[in-house]
Amino acid sequence: MPPASVSTSPAATAALFRKVSMRIVPLILLGYLFAYLDRINLGFAKLKMLDALGFDDLVYGLGGGLFFVAYIVFEVPSNVLLQRVGARWWLARIMITWGILSGLMVFVTDVWQFYLLRFLLGLAEAGFVPGVLLYLTQWYPSQRRARVIGLFLIGLPAASLLGGPLSGWIMSHFDGAGGWAGWQWLFLLEAVPAVLLGLLLPLVLSSGVRTAGWLSDAEKDLLEAVLKADRDALPAQGHDIGAAFRSGRVWRLGLVAFSFLTATYTISFWLPTILQEAGAGGPGAIGWLTAVPSGCGIVALLVNGFLSDRARERRWHIIVPFALAVAGLAVTVVTDASVVLVTLAITLANIGIVASYPVFWCLPGVFLQGAAAAAGMALISSIGNLGGFVATYALAWMKDLTGNAASGFIAAIVLLAASMVIIHRLPAAEVNR
Template sequence: MSIQAAAAPGSAVNTDKSFIDRTYAKVFWRLVPFLMLCYVVAYLDRVNVGFAKLQMSKELGFSETAYGLGAGIFFLGYFLFEVPSNVILHRVGARVWIARIMITWGVISGAFLFVNSEATFYAMRFLLGIAEAGFYPGVILYVTNWFPSHRRARVITVFMAAIPISGVFGNPLSGWIMDSFHETHGLSGWQWMFLLEAIPAVIIGIAVFFYLDNRPSEAKWLDAAEKQVLERDLAAEERTKSDSPHSIATVFRNGRVWFMSLIYFLFVAGQYGLTFWVPTIVKASGIQGNFTIGLVSAIPFLVATVTMVCLGRSADHFRERRWHLIIPALIGAAGFVVSASTGDTVIAIAALSVAAGGVLACSPLFWSLPTAFLSGAGAAAGIALINSVGNLAGFAGPYAIGALRDATGSTAAGMYVLAVTLVLGALCVLIVPARLVNR
């Protein structure tokens, strides 16, 4: 989905700042809220297993390690099919491919009601990872077709605010479904939760096919002058990426891409360590009742929503990327340490909220780094490679926490490990040259 500068012959591109800002605002409100809705549904279907655990593990006899392995095995399927999926999206367009992804994962997520053993749990999580592979990096790639780098941090952070928003609304919703529908028509509450929360993915997936346009030149809701502004800015940015890997093969040999993968791995470990285990951590603090646990679990995600949006706006305003990543990562690490160290429920939830604000802000802000130097087919493969390698932490993190919890009887050791990964991630960001990413 390459961007072509296509100003009409003899016509001048409008350079009025207010017109340019209005154009980008128009694009933002047309695309970003809808993409955000898609990701709310995606993330809820990915991590609602954390809530299902409260009933499912007891009913099916899963150990903490077995749950952690099942939660994380999603990312093995995700890893294997991420790059091929994004390359296909680059060729056929986001409209068709994102619709396919959403419909497929909706069907598989709903089929989780048939899980009856560790083996079926592992198999379904693996299939869900295959189905969803390509969605997130596909959206990141799609955003680069509409917004230049200096406007991208705000867009990506608002899009990724879907993660904490899915926690704010999804956790109480999941708890309510599990309590209200338990044993209705012979199904447990966790089975009803998987079924009901899968339906929106299929419906919205169908809507994607009719709503999204692949690139500005196809958008009937933009006039010629608005299209020219977008195409001029995007073409100008492409010319600054002369040293970018432009083919799939060169991406795999590019040291920058692999270093970005390492950074993302360290941040994602903290992200999924948080999202998969928040209900368990909250329950361990003394909170009882699935709906009440859901409400309390929403607090850290509410804090993270505000933090993400504010930091994204700040990063674009100052055109500074590194310290906008380093500081939240260190604050998130401190939050994990305090949450694991205290025996006071209120302090633990407050510290967990600080951790959520820090760690969940890292992922969207991170994507300002690689998208500042990747372009063309190299961007499709590079973004997918970074995301797939980074998301292996989604396998390692939950599994490690589960194993440590079985070994120690506490989540504290796991929280300390997550804090260390965030500190290491911050140190790696510090190594990245500012001239490479501050655009």
């Protein structure tokens, strides 16, 4: 309990968490926006880059997939190192190195350079998302996490919302400037913000509650008391790294993450191609059309996270959005090549997928703490990011086989349906906090 002189009123607690959020959330939101922007801009560069370099869809798919191979392999070690080194320094290292490597895509001239840089980019970025999620457990109790995780994860749909028009504009307006193609300017200009934010991060973020010079002693006491009360109320939890790998719940949640990230990256990497095949026009028009699903996804993410926290219920706040995503993807598979119908169907699917993010990522922190939380969140994210490889290389193979990019959406539909069953069977203690 905090000292008797510290106010524990709901108003004082709410004011404290507003202060914490104002300090932490803007930076991590921008970080995820830049990370995802540097990850998916390959989908826009593809519209011109492949012809310029003589690559085919399988080369593109394997290059995109190698990012996730490196990401998966290094994600758990990265998160363990983050816990030891400190979040602000390790997250800064991640952002600076991925920004530099993303910018180096400007100089790609052959297949092997392409493969190498995509692999190194995945290595550099590995651990960013689970690292931030672990960091947030050190500042927020479980009943407040869906909202703040939702604010952090806005970076993903925001990157698509802003990145679509921005990427289309860069490729259209900078093409030929300085002797560089539009896709080269795309990689360079969208890499710079990550480096700059990485340099700023250590100056603003704090390693922990006690070292936060922007909190008073009374605020530190109150925050630590709230976090301790939350930990004491949680079910029995594992604390060591081995506990994460032994937990069946971690592996099941990894399968769920695999399903929605397969669907996410299927949309991110292939929507520009699908819209182009439906007759949407050039990069500029396609960029604006891809913003529609992303804008609607942001609203859904915020609303679903807020409602889940208020109701202290997680299960149906994941299952119902998944059902919407399945419906939208199914329409995409069976529809004719219509720009309007494809855009509407993908918007519905994106609403369902994105709305589930903040609620899902509340679940690991309920039964994992300490080193187990670092390893467990990273393991779940690693398994999930296998979906990125499926959405790039495997779907490129399916497109090459069938001639239709939308046919690969069937895999995402099956995976999401299976995940609805997994979530439905989770213990009540894990889905009602």
